[in-house]
Amino acid sequence: xxxxxxxxxxxxxxxxxxxxxxxxxxxxxxxxxxxxxxxxxxxxxxxxxxxxxxxxxxxxxxxxxxxxxxxxxxxxxxxxxxxxxxxxxxxxxxxxxxxxxxxxxxxxxxxxxxxxxxxxxxxxxxxxxxxxxxxxxxxxxxxxxxxxxxxxxxxxxxxxxxxxxxxxxxxxxxxxxxxxxxxxxxxxxxxxxxxxxxxxxxxxxxxxxxxxxxxxxxxxxxxxxxxxxxxxxxxxxxxxxxxxxxxxxxxxxxxxxxxxxxxxxxxxxxxxxxxxxxxxxxxxxxxxxxxxx
Numbered sequence: 001x002x003x004x005x006x007x008x009x010x011x012x013x014x015x016x017x018x019x020x021x022x023x024x025x026x027x028x029x030x031x032x033x034x035x036x037x038x039x040x041x042x043x044x045x046x047x048x049x050x051x052x053x054x055x056x057x058x059x060x061x062x063x064x065x066x067x068x069x070x071x072x073x074x075x076x077x078x079x080x081x082x083x084x085x086x087x088x089x090x091x092x093x094x095x096x097x098x099x100x101x102x103x104x105x106x107x108x109x110x111x112x113x114x115x116x117x118x119x120x121x122x123x124x125x126x127x128x129x130x131x132x133x134x135x136x137x138x139x140x141x142x143x144x145x146x147x148x149x150x151x152x153x154x155x156x157x158x159x160x161x162x163x164x165x166x167x168x169x170x171x172x173x174x175x176x177x178x179x180x181x182x183x184x185x186x187x188x189x190x191x192x193x194x195x196x197x198x199x200x201x202x203x204x205x206x207x208x209x210x211x212x213x214x215x216x217x218x219x220x221x222x223x224x225x226x227x228x229x230x231x232x233x234x235x236x237x238x239x240x241x242x243x244x245x246x247x248x249x250x251x252x253x254x255x256x257x258x259x260x261x262x263x264x265x266x267x268x269x270x271x272x273x274x275x276x277x278x279x280x281x282x283x284x285x286x287x288x289x290x291x292x293x
Contacts, residue, residue, distance in 0.1 A: 045254045052254075056247045058164070059240050066162050066237045069170040072129040073230050076172040079127045079134070080223035083177075083186075086124070087216035090117055090190060091209055097197050098206040107205075111197035118190045122149060125178050135174025144174045149187030151179045162236050168229060177222035184214040 096102070097110045125135055125145050132140025136153030144153045155175040159167045176182035189211035196204035 048254055049251060052247050052251050056244065056251075059243050059247070062161065062163055063237060063240050063244075065160050066233050066240070068130070069160050069162070069168070070230070070233050070237075072131060072134050073170070073172070073226055073233065075127060075129045076134050077223055077226045077230060079124050080172070080177060080219055080226060083121060083124050083219045084216055084223065086117055086121055087186070087189075087212055087219065090114065090193060091212045091216070093117075094193050094205055094209050094212060097193075098202045098209075100202060102202075104200040107197045107200050111194050114190055114194040114197060118149070118187065118194070121178075121187065121190065122147070125174060135172060135177065137171065137174065145178070145187070149191075151175060155181060162233065163240070166236070168232060170229070172222060172226045172229075177219050178215075182218035182222070184211060184218055186215040186219065189215040 093110050093113055097107050102110075122145055126143045127134055133142065133144050133153065134140075135144040136142050138156040138158055139153045142152050144151065146152055151174070153174055155173055157169045157173075158171045160170040161167050173182075178186045180188075189208065192211055193205065193208040196208050
């Protein structure tokens with residue numbers, strides 16, 4: 001088959017276009033640092049990036065959920081710690097008040113202290129966090145206790161997903177911490193002590209110690225549960241952070257170009273394209289001379 005001038009020109013044009021496309025690809029890779037700029041560059045790699053991106057989004061969503069829960073959990077734990085200290089102090093007052101050496105006026109002064117403790121306990125039990133009253137169950141917009149210490153919340157739980165298939169109870173039970181639902185009415189335990197002090201009754205004052213101990217114990221148990229929640233949240237958050245690092249590394253391995261290699265390939269493509277242009281000019285010059293001969 002005879003190779004015509006037209007065929008030579010078409011072959012030259014096609015070769016130049018391929019080299020130009022190769023140069024553009026090499027330039028894009030070197031400038032962006034990405035091996036995959038569009039799905040057609042590497043369909044399998046692009047699909048893998050989509051999967052990794054979805055996993056990354058889910059993990060970040062779990063991280064956000066954990067962060068929202070952590071604030072109120074930390075607040076609840078600190079509040080319960082203060083409440084246990086309050087009952088330790090109340091027991092000390094009861095032991096002091098049960099002494100036969102005290103007068104009625106002495107016990108009246110201690111009664112005033114207990115009255116202040118009741119107010120402090122009410123303030124602690126009605127602590128408000130980022131999402132509302134932390135001891136009101138799911139009724140977070142309602143104070144857990146009214147002015148007389150009557151529980152107004154509920155004992156329902158608020159569950160939060162912190163990992164794939166993993167859900168935790170995110171709220172601390174105010175009912176079990178402060179009311180008879182936990183075994184002892186903490187407010188009543190303080191009121192019993194105050195009543196005994198007002199009555200100047202050493203025997204009744206001594207008897208109130210059991211209720212104070214029971215209230216202290218159930219608040220301590222609620223604090224321990226909250227501490228376990230905090231520990232679980234911290235551990236899960238750390239696991240998610242590690243997962244995000246691994247996912248980012250996997251995406252890097254798939255999508256990111258090796259820059260030294262990319263720049264080397266760009267240099268080669270530029271050289272080859274420049275040489276092809278020079279050869280093309282010579283060929284076109286020859287063809288032009290042939291046509292004008």
